[in-house]
Amino acid sequence: MSQTIKIGKQAMLLATLSEEELAMFSGGFENIEFCQGKAGSMEVQKVIAAVETAAKRNGIISEDVYRETHALYHAILESLQGVTRGQIGVGNMMRTVGLRFAVVRGKPYSRPEEGEWLAVAFYGTIGAPVKGLEHETFGLGINHI
Amino acid sequence: MSQTIKIGKQAMLLATLSEEELAMFSGGFENIEFCQGKAGSMEVQKVIAAVETAAKRNGIISEDVYRETHALYHAILESLQGVTRGQIGVGNMMRTVGLRFAVVRGKPYSRPEEGEWLAVAFYGTIGAPVKGLEHETFGLGINHI
Amino acid sequence: MSQTIKIGKQAMLLATLSEEELAMFSGGFENIEFCQGKAGSMEVQKVIAAVETAAKRNGIISEDVYRETHALYHAILESLQGVTRGQIGVGNMMRTVGLRFAVVRGKPYSRPEEGEWLAVAFYGTIGAPVKGLEHETFGLGINHI
Amino acid sequence: MSQTIKIGKQAMLLATLSEEELAMFSGGFENIEFCQGKAGSMEVQKVIAAVETAAKRNGIISEDVYRETHALYHAILESLQGVTRGQIGVGNMMRTVGLRFAVVRGKPYSRPEEGEWLAVAFYGTIGAPVKGLEHETFGLGINHI
Amino acid sequence: MSQTIKIGKQAMLLATLSEEELAMFSGGFENIEFCQGKAGSMEVQKVIAAVETAAKRNGIISEDVYRETHALYHAILESLQGVTRGQIGVGNMMRTVGLRFAVVRGKPYSRPEEGEWLAVAFYGTIGAPVKGLEHETFGLGINHI
Amino acid sequence: MSQTIKIGKQAMLLATLSEEELAMFSGGFENIEFCQGKAGSMEVQKVIAAVETAAKRNGIISEDVYRETHALYHAILESLQGVTRGQIGVGNMMRTVGLRFAVVRGKPYSRPEEGEWLAVAFYGTIGAPVKGLEHETFGLGINHI
Numbered sequence: 001m002s003q004t005i006k007i008g009k010q011a012m013l014l015a016t017l018s019e020e021e022l023a024m025f026s027g028g029f030e031n032i033e034f035c036q037g038k039a040g041s042m043e044v045q046k047v048i049a050a051v052e053t054a055a056k057r058n059g060i061i062s063e064d065v066y067r068e069t070h071a072l073y074h075a076i077l078e079s080l081q082g083v084t085r086g087q088i089g090v091g092n093m094m095r096t097v098g099l100r101f102a103v104v105r106g107k108p109y110s111r112p113e114e115g116e117w118l119a120v121a122f123y124g125t126i127g128a129p130v131k132g133l134e135h136e137t138f139g140l141g142i143n144h145i
Numbered sequence: 146m147s148q149t150i151k152i153g154k155q156a157m158l159l160a161t162l163s164e165e166e167l168a169m170f171s172g173g174f175e176n177i178e179f180c181q182g183k184a185g186s187m188e189v190q191k192v193i194a195a196v197e198t199a200a201k202r203n204g205i206i207s208e209d210v211y212r213e214t215h216a217l218y219h220a221i222l223e224s225l226q227g228v229t230r231g232q233i234g235v236g237n238m239m240r241t242v243g244l245r246f247a248v249v250r251g252k253p254y255s256r257p258e259e260g261e262w263l264a265v266a267f268y269g270t271i272g273a274p275v276k277g278l279e280h281e282t283f284g285l286g287i288n289h290i
Numbered sequence: 291m292s293q294t295i296k297i298g299k300q301a302m303l304l305a306t307l308s309e310e311e312l313a314m315f316s317g318g319f320e321n322i323e324f325c326q327g328k329a330g331s332m333e334v335q336k337v338i339a340a341v342e343t344a345a346k347r348n349g350i351i352s353e354d355v356y357r358e359t360h361a362l363y364h365a366i367l368e369s370l371q372g373v374t375r376g377q378i379g380v381g382n383m384m385r386t387v388g389l390r391f392a393v394v395r396g397k398p399y400s401r402p403e404e405g406e407w408l409a410v411a412f413y414g415t416i417g418a419p420v421k422g423l424e425h426e427t428f429g430l431g432i433n434h435i
Numbered sequence: 436m437s438q439t440i441k442i443g444k445q446a447m448l449l450a451t452l453s454e455e456e457l458a459m460f461s462g463g464f465e466n467i468e469f470c471q472g473k474a475g476s477m478e479v480q481k482v483i484a485a486v487e488t489a490a491k492r493n494g495i496i497s498e499d500v501y502r503e504t505h506a507l508y509h510a511i512l513e514s515l516q517g518v519t520r521g522q523i524g525v526g527n528m529m530r531t532v533g534l535r536f537a538v539v540r541g542k543p544y545s546r547p548e549e550g551e552w553l554a555v556a557f558y559g560t561i562g563a564p565v566k567g568l569e570h571e572t573f574g575l576g577i578n579h580i
Numbered sequence: 581m582s583q584t585i586k587i588g589k590q591a592m593l594l595a596t597l598s599e600e601e602l603a604m605f606s607g608g609f610e611n612i613e614f615c616q617g618k619a620g621s622m623e624v625q626k627v628i629a630a631v632e633t634a635a636k637r638n639g640i641i642s643e644d645v646y647r648e649t650h651a652l653y654h655a656i657l658e659s660l661q662g663v664t665r666g667q668i669g670v671g672n673m674m675r676t677v678g679l680r681f682a683v684v685r686g687k688p689y690s691r692p693e694e695g696e697w698l699a700v701a702f703y704g705t706i707g708a709p710v711k712g713l714e715h716e717t718f719g720l721g722i723n724h725i
Numbered sequence: 726m727s728q729t730i731k732i733g734k735q736a737m738l739l740a741t742l743s744e745e746e747l748a749m750f751s752g753g754f755e756n757i758e759f760c761q762g763k764a765g766s767m768e769v770q771k772v773i774a775a776v777e778t779a780a781k782r783n784g785i786i787s788e789d790v791y792r793e794t795h796a797l798y799h800a801i802l803e804s805l806q807g808v809t810r811g812q813i814g815v816g817n818m819m820r821t822v823g824l825r826f827a828v829v830r831g832k833p834y835s836r837p838e839e840g841e842w843l844a845v846a847f848y849g850t851i852g853a854p855v856k857g858l859e860h861e862t863f864g865l866g867i868n869h870i
Contacts, residue, residue, distance in 0.1 A: 008281030009161055009268070016154055024169045065403045066568045067434040073563070074364070077522075082227025082284055086811075087657075108280070113355045117280070123154070128653070133646045135253070135262070136153030138285035139227055144357040210693045211858045212724040218853070219654070222812075231521075232367075258645045273363070278356045289647040298571030299451055299558070306444055314459045372517025372574055376666075377802075398570070407570070413444070418798070423791045425543070425552070426443030429517055430573035500838045501713045502869040508708070509799070512667075548790045579792040588861030589741055589848070596734055604749045662807025662864055688860070697860070703734070715833070715842070716733030719807055720863035 005031055007104045008140050011121035014102035016138075032106035035060050039122075040098040042129070044080065047099065051076050051120060055103045061118070061145070068145055072103070075120040075141040082139030083122050097137070099124035105145065116145045150176055152249045153285050156266035159247035161283070177251035180205050184267075185243040187274070189225065192244065196221050196265060200248045206263070206290070213290055217248070220265040220286035227284030228267050242282070244269035250290065261290045295321055297394045298430050301411035304392035306428070322396035325350050329412075330388040332419070334370065337389065341366050341410060345393045351408075351435070358435055362393070365410040365431040372429030373412050387427070389414035395435065406435045440466055442539045443575050446556035449537035451573075467541035470495050474557075475533040477564070479515065482534065486511050486555060490538045496553070496580070503580055507538070510555040510576040517574030518557050532572070534559035540580065551580045585611055587684045588720050591701035594682035596718070612686035615640050619702075620678040622709070624660065627679065631656050631700060635683045641698070641725070648725055652683070655700040655721040662719030663702050677717070679704035685725065696725045730756055732829045733865050736846035739827035741863075757831035760785050764847075765823040767854070769805065772824065776801050776845060780828045786843070786870070793870055797828070800845040800866035807864030808847050822862070824849035830870065841870045 010029060013022065014036055022029075035058035039050035052072060055061045061068040083097065104119040120141045127134025155174060158167065159181055180203035184195035197217060200206050206213035228242065249264040265286045272279025300319060303312065304326055325348035329340035342362060345351050351358040373387065394409040410431045417424025445464060448457065449471055457464075470493035474485035487507060490496050496503040518532065539554040555576045562569025590609060593602065594616055602609075615638035619630035632652060635641050641648040663677065684699040700721045707714025735754060738747065739761055747754075760783035764775035777797060780786050786793035808822065829844040845866045852859025 003270075003277070003280075006281060008283060012157065012161060012268075012283060016157060021170075025166075062403075065401075066399065066562075067404050067407075069563060069568055070434050070570070078230040081231040085223040085286065086226040086231045109277075109356065111355075113352075114357050117357075119281070121283075123157075125148075127646075128649060132148070132254075133649055135148075135287045135650070136151060136264070136285070137287070138153060138157060138266075138283065140281070140283035141230065142280045142282070144360050207693075210691075211689065211852075212694050212697075214853060214858055215724050215860070254646065256645075258642075259647050262647075272356075273359060278359055280360070289650050293560075293567070293570075296571060298573060302447065302451060302558075302573060306447060311460075315456075368520040371521040375513040375576065376516040376521045399567075409571070411573075413447075415438075417791075418794060422438070422544075423794055425438075425577045425795070426441060426554070426575070427577070428443060428447060428556075428573065428575035430571070431520065432570045432572070497838075500836075501707075501834065502839050502842075504708060504713055505715070505869055544791065546790075548787075549792050552792075579795055583850075583857070583860075586861060588863060592737065592741060592848075592863060596737060601750075605746075658810040661811040665803040665866065666806040666811045689857075699861070701863075703737075705728075712728070712834075715728075715867045716731060716844070716865070717867070718733060718737060718846075718863065718865035720861070721810065722860045722862070 003108050004110045005106050005108045007032060007106045007108050007117060007119040008121070008142055010034070011102045011104040011119035012123070012138075012140060014104065015100050015121040016123040032104050033060055034102055034104040036100065036102045038100055040096070042096045047080065047097065048073070048076050051101055051103060054101075060103050060105050071118055071143045071145040072120070075118045075143040078141030078143070079120040079122050079139035080141075082141075083126065083137050095126050096129040097124060097126045118143050118145050148253050149255045150251050150253045152177060152251045152253050152262060152264040153266070153287055155179070156247045156249040156264035157268070157283070157285060159249065160245050160266040161268040177249050178205055179247055179249040181245065181247045183245055185241070187241045192225070192242065193218070193221050196246055196248060199246075205248050205250050216263055216288045216290040217265070220263045220288040223286030223288070224265040224267055224284035226286075228271065228282050240271050241274045242269060242271045263288050263290050293398050294400045295396050295398045297322060297396045297398050297407060297409040298411070298432055300324070300396075301392045301394040301409035302413070302428070302430060304394065305390050305411040306413040322394050323350055324392055324394040326390065326392045328390055330386070332386045337370065337387065338363070338366050341391055341393060344391075350393050350395050361408055361433045361435040362410070365408045365433040368431030368433070369410040369412055369429035370431075372431075373416065373427050385416050386419040387414060387416045408433050408435050438543050439545045440541050440543045442467060442541045442543050442552060442554040443556070443577055445469070446537045446539040446554035447558070447573075447575060449539065450535050450556040451558040467539050468495055469537055469539040471535065471537045473535055475531070477531045482515065482532065483508070483511050486536055486538060489536075495538050495540050506553055506578045506580040507555070510553045510578040513576030513578070514555040514557055514574035515576075518561065518572050530561050531564045532559060532561045553578050553580050583688050584690045585686050585688045587612060587686045587688050587697060587699040588701070588722055590614070591682045591684040591699035592703070592718070592720060594684065595680050595701040596703040612684050613640055614682055614684040616680065616682045618680055620676070622676045627660070627677065628653070628656050631681055631683060634681075640683050640685050651698055651723045651725040652700070655698045655723040658721030658723070659700040659702055659719035660721075663706065663717050675706050676709040677704060677706045698723050698725050728833050729835045730831050730833045732757060732831045732833050732842060732844040733846070733867055735759070735831075736827045736829040736844035737848070737863075737865060739829065740825050740846040741848040757829050758785055759827055759829045761825065761827045763825055765821070767821045772805070772822065773798070773801050776826055776828060779826075785828050785830050796843055796868045796870040797845070800843045800868040803866030803868070804845040804847050804864035805866075807866075808851065808862050820851050821854040822849060822851045843868050843870050
């Protein structure tokens with residue numbers, strides 16, 4: 001069994017690269033569904049809500065089906081573990097984040113039984129609530145849907 | 146104060162992209178020092194050791210100065226939080242990883258007082274110790290040196 | 291939308307009750323697939339392996355489909371968080387566990403789109419590796435499949 | 436030394452079963468003191484407070500003695516690790532819980548020196564703050580008093 | 581290479597001892613810069629802010645240099661892991677803290693390349709928000725600057 | 726209710742100070758029982774075992790009573806959270822510790838109902854398994870017995 005579409009890598013590029021840079025990867029995002037967005041907050045809930053709302057509005061997941069919300073929620077949480085490096089309570093610690101995110105839905109495996117999976121990537125900055133007192137941060141979460 | 150060199154993004158690209166893809170970012174890696182490597186193991190210690198050894202052999206950090214080892218070690222740990230999504234004991238859980246990594250040393254900020262920083266990125270797969278039963282994973286850690 | 295079959299409660303009862311006690315819940319386990327088993331070890335990997343093996347041998351999940359292994363693995367991990375109360379490295383801390391477990395696969399929701407879910411429950415003892423120096427412990431994990 | 440009264444199992448049954456189901460276990464709850472209650476909130480503090488208040492009002496622990504509050508508090512925290520599966524900040528993550536709980540005080544061990552112990556069990560649902568977008572969750576904590 | 585100045589031990593003594601007790605260690609605090617302060621709150625952010633403010637006002641770190649803020653922030657977080665014993669969301673759990681803290685800046689190692697390091701120590705009480713329902717707690721964090 | 730004997734502070738001093746320094750606190754350790762010891766290992770289990778053995782051999786806790794072992798075990802774990810700053814798997818990460826420890830048993834509160842409590846303190850170094858590539862670390866855990 002091999003992994004034919006790297007939805008994680010695609011989510012990372014979509015969250016990180018500028019439009020010009022993304023244009024270099026022409027043809028790279030054809031077999032997936034994806035959306036992009038921004039979230040900036042000190043509260044984890046708001047970051048989660050921003051991704052959930054974007055994914056539902058763009059039809060990446062179905063608003064009506066709990067198992068899709070459940071799959072996305074856990075992919076977001078895993079991605080936020082990378083962003084906060086194990087301490088997911090961002091807003092609890094005077095750190096503020098400015099993040100771009102991407103949600104990718106696709107079929108990473110060649111075998112049809114493996115079905116669809118989700119990837120959620122964040123890229124941005126985390127730091128004190130003062131412009132410049134911050135460094136980059138990144139997260140990636142993947143889940144079956 | 147602004148961040149002029151994105152060492153985190155560079156580390157991510159260096160760990161994730163193929164050589165052909167990296168070639169598209171010509172000129173993108175000139176103001177930094179970096180090394181790349183691979184680590185595949187079920188034991189966290191061996192992954193940490195692989196990165197430390199590569200960084201020292203390639204002169205990214207000085208072998209003799211504890212503060213540089215200390216800075217790198219914490220950047221690796223933060224990056225592994227993303228890889229393991231908050232549960233850093235990879236080898237404890239029958240999951241195996243196949244990772245590429247990159248270590249970047251550079252001056253991300255325009256103000257000279259901010260000095261040098263390190264970024265450590267991992268990209269690869271994590272899963273059951275059976276080929277194919279795995280998905281992508283990513284981590285990024287950043288620290289001042 | 292309502293939850294019509296409580297797979298979590300069923301897994302809990304299957305892992306915890308004696309045969310005589312379970313007999314009182316006649317008819318309670320008809321709409322689900324399940325298996326039961328035992329695991330006793332100081333090493334988390336062995337506990338995970340015991341559950342995975344039992345679930346595959348009893349046909350609760352398909353051995354060939356990674357997404358089913360992935361779903362079970364995360365349900366086991368969540369359940370072990372309860373067993374170890376947030377410190378999943380059982381074997382790292384001189385504590386030994388004697389556990390019974392149950393894996394339940396079923397359709398908890400009345401809407402067909404919600405599909406199948408898994409519940410994994412553990413019940414047993416955790417303590418020093420001396421008979422009697424131990425107390426009860428329990429865990430439950432749930433995931434869509 | 437053997438464990439003669441399974442306060443953990445009793446707490447689990449008291450938190451999980453309906454009154455009719457509990458009636459089947461006649462005689463099963465005679466050698467212990469216990470109370471039951473409900474807690475529904477997005478904030479961990481309120482859940483803890485609900486259990487502490489119920490345990491004190493029902494005389495399960497003494498309001499005046501700090502060591503009893505201390506024992507109960509840590510049993511609640513351990514139980515919440517199972518409920519939240521290692522991420523105790525429920526309210527931080529847009530998840531809401533609807534929980535029933537039971538607190539049991541008893542002497543699990545035959546040797547009188549082992550004295551009294553506490554068990555705290557939660558059973559209910561956790562999920563998005565939308566009716567139905569949720570699944571079951573469970574927790575058990577045990578401590579000497 | 582040897583550690584000639586124990587900035588961790590000094591921070592611990594400065595946070596824990598009374599003035600009379602500290603006077604016994606005459607000459608013990610000459611080669612370091614340090615400040616002391618108090619923080620009492622149920623919110624982690626306020627505790628972090630109290631230490632950051634004290635360290636900047638007393639010139640222990642430079643307000644303008646992000647890498648110094650970054651070093652102090654991570655030393656505070658590590659120290660709070662000891663205070664909260666792994667559960668850093670103090671304010672999330674109805675526990676309140678009354679803490680004294682000390683921040684020490686010095687050169688612990690004889691080799692000049694090792695440069696300056698920071699130690700942050702907390703000592704005080706943690707418990708229910710009722711006078712007396714509390715016990716002692718301590719934390720120490722160390723970082724290169 | 727007031728805390729009359731600070732068993733946490735006493736454990737910290739006993740673990741940290743030299744004999745000459747401890748002699749300055751004459752009279753300070755009269756109302757408690759305590760023992761001191763050393764532990765140096767990369768494996769958490771060995772550190773725990775060293776403290777448990779010392780506490781039993783010196784009669785600080787009774788070897789036969791599980792509740793005393795249970796109380797000590799959780800006090801050790803809390804203290805190790807400080808030592809490892811939230812990542813208790815020391816041996817998993819190529820870090821080695823050289824620790825002195827103290828276990829104190831006493832009655833910290835003036836009210837007799839509060840009974841006896843335990844404090845466990847560690848002080849020493851943590852770092853790479855190379856002499857000198859290490860910094861100080863500290864932990865304190867407290868539990869009722």
